[in-house]
Amino acid sequence: MNTYKHSVFLDVKKCNGCTTCLKHCPTEAIRIKDGHAVINEERCIDCGECIRLCPNSAKKAKCSALSSMDKFKWKIALPAPTLYGQFDNLDDVDYVLDGLLKLGFDDVFEVSAAAELVSAYTRKYLKTSGITKPAISSACPVVTRLIALRFPSLLDHVIHMLPPMEVAAHLAREKAKQEHPEFSDSDIGVCFISPCPAKASYVNNGFADYKSKVDVVVSISDIYFHLISVMKYGSDVKPLSNSGIIGISWASSGGEATAIFNENYLAADGIENVMRVLDQMENGNIPPLDFIELNACTGGCVGGVLTIQNPFVAKARLRSLRRYLPVSEHFNAEEDEYLPSEFLFDDLPTYRPISRLSASMAESMRMMADIQKLKETLPGIDCGSCGAPNCRALAEDIVKGKSSIEKCLIRLRGVKDEG
Amino acid sequence: MPDVLNFHFEVDGDDFKSAGHASFICKKNLRQLGISPEIIRRVSIAMYEGEINMVIHARGGSADVNVYEDCIEIILADKGPGIKNIKQAMQEGYSTATDNIRSLGFGAGMGLPNMKRYTDYMDIKSTVGEGTTITMKVNFE
Structure with missing residues (x-):
């Protein structure tokens, strides 16, 4: 179910x-x-x-409205670095962070700061012996779900590292508890400002047995309009920003991969391209790489559907925004002797054979034979008028009892012409 | 239940871009039958390597995948130049692929050895000047 x-x-x-x-x-x-x-x-x-x-x-x-945060006594915003790419002429991230405080948040914790830690631990992970390479990043929730559903033989390649959003949520909570012992866990609300719906699903569902530490997900497109009305360039703002080039680069495709400081990587973006790479991996037909970064959206997170700005414009803006920043504000993590457990998750979602025709192999084979026969009788122009994406899918739906041959208008017309 | 389910593919030798398409469709079909991911992976790799070989060396051919109760059989048949020395061709790293093909990342001489590695049975019948037929089997157990 x-x-x-x-x-x-x-x-x-x-x-x-x-x-x-x-x-x-x-x-x-x-x-x-x-x-x-x-x-x-x-x-x-x-x-x-x-x-x-x-x-x-x-x-x-x-996604949730900003008002969903009202019920918490201590409100923390976790802006994704993609947010910074939405604004015209922004030359300092602090204006955005200050804007978030003006909107009623009590604290901000940049996801890009957590991303730098994840990068540091990924570099460490890649040097560990016995890991399956190429290691696939687990940062894009669409990709991890896709692998679990469609490419189960590649599950071993996925790095069991929590995505920057989760690491940020964890660290932000710990910081709040330390600085404000008067608040209980349920008083503290963590709000992720998201470029995509998949992050909202991740938060709602958790990840296998892992429960997300984010409470509310608000879309970038929603908060954007609230922000532009309170942000003021040139005003005197607190220096809150705490991430460098690496953290901000995570917003676009290739940013995460270049942060492994090793040229032996591949970075693909756009869901069709991602599927092609996974397919080729499954065929054993890729060069020996160390790391694979996959982003479901074209351009990476800047291409998320909950953003305002064209992804390529956002990427160009981020490039100028990060120009005079330090490479990374978080690199000491590599000196730690082990990967801290709060950065890791245990289980990946389990493989479910969703495309399977029937639970019984014999029945599946019979159905497959019927599908093949039926497909021959369909026009093969994949017009979609029947409500299925292509003729093959209609044949499947018919054999599964979910559609009927009369749905094919092209075939119906042919029958009429002949009659 | 039908005793055997057949998937037939014509592998186009003129279009290098489409190489690998038959194994892609085959993989999708096998998934729908509920065959385990590990078996599918082995069949996909073996078939993919064979399909690429037919495109590179024989200007295409045909691929038949037969699903039996206890195994999957893959038969790849082409009317290409044939293999002069099968033993030599089976050696890892041996390849007759042109530089052009190598520059695309193929022709590493791992095709036939991989096909053997990922299957439980492999038979090559080849006549120089007439063509090659390779039969492979992957058992379910």
């Missing part, structure tokens, strides 16, 4: 049943039924492609 709480959902009123999302969903999780899209929750990986492409803005992401 599917118990995963997704953050991508459909506004039925706005959906007119066009086939845009249907044709572009990388896991074929969408069908059009009764004139609107239906998302198969077992297959959805929260990549947000459908949100990005929907011409009617019918696909949305469930």
Whole structure:
């Protein structure tokens, strides 16, 4: 049974049943039924492609409003570095951090600072003997879910390191508890400011047995408008920023990989490209690499669907923003003798054979034979009018009893012409 | 239950970009049958290597994947130049691929050895000037 709480959902009123999302969903999780899209929750990986492409803005992401933080006595903001790339002419991160305090947060903890620690520990991890290489980063939640669902033979490659958001949440909480012993754990609220719906799903669902330390996820697109009304360039702001080039570079593709200080890496972005890399890895057809960085969104996190700015513009802005920063504000971690357990997670999501036709192999083989036969009778133009993304998918749906051959309009027309 | 389920693929030798497509589709099919990830991985690697070989050396051919109750059989047949010395071809690092192919990252001489490594049975029948047929099996147990 599917118990995963997704953050991508459909506004039925706005959906007119066009086939845009249907044709572009990388896991074929969408069908059009009764004139609107239906998302198969077992297959959805929260990549947000459908949100990005929907011409009617019918696909949305469930995130919280800023007011969800009101119930906490001590409110901490965790801005993703992508946030900094959204603003025109920003020359100092402190204006953004100060803006967050003006919005009512009591403290800010930059995710980019935690990212520098994760980078330091990743460098250390890569030097550990006995690890499976190439090691795959676990930072993008879409990628880890995709691997668990579709590429189970690659699970051993995934680094069991918590993503920067989680590390930031942990450290921010510890700091708050130390500085304010008067607050209990439940008084402290941690709010992640997210570029993508997948992070919201990660927080809602946890990760295998791990429970997220983030309480609320607010989208960058939402907080942006609150921020621009309170941010003031040139004003006297507290120097809060505490991350360097490495931390800020995590926002775009290749940033995490270059921080391993080793040229033996690959960085791919965009869900289709990510799938191609994983597929090639599964075929044993990639050069011997140490590290693989995969980002579901084009350009990396700056390409997340909950951002405002074009990812390439955001990336260019981040490049000028980080220019005179130190390489990293957090590099001493490498001198530690072990990887601290609060940076690690135990279990990856377990493999579920979601694409399996039937629980019995014999039945699956019979169904597969039927699908092959049926597919031959379909026109093969993959038009999507039947509500399935392609003819093969319709054949599968029919054999599974979820659709019927009459749904194929092209075939129906052919039958009429002949008659 | 059908005794055997067959997936047939024509491997196009003229289009290098499409090399690997048959093993991709095959992998998807096997996943739908509920076959274990480890078996799928072995079949995918063996078939991928064979498919690449057919494109590089034989201008394509055909691939048949037969799913039996207890094993998966892969038959790759081409009408290429044939293999002169099978024993030599089986050696790791031995390759007759051109520099052009090597520059793309193929032709490392690991194709046939990998096919043997990842399967439980492998048989090569080849006649110079006529073609090559390779039969491989991966057992479920």
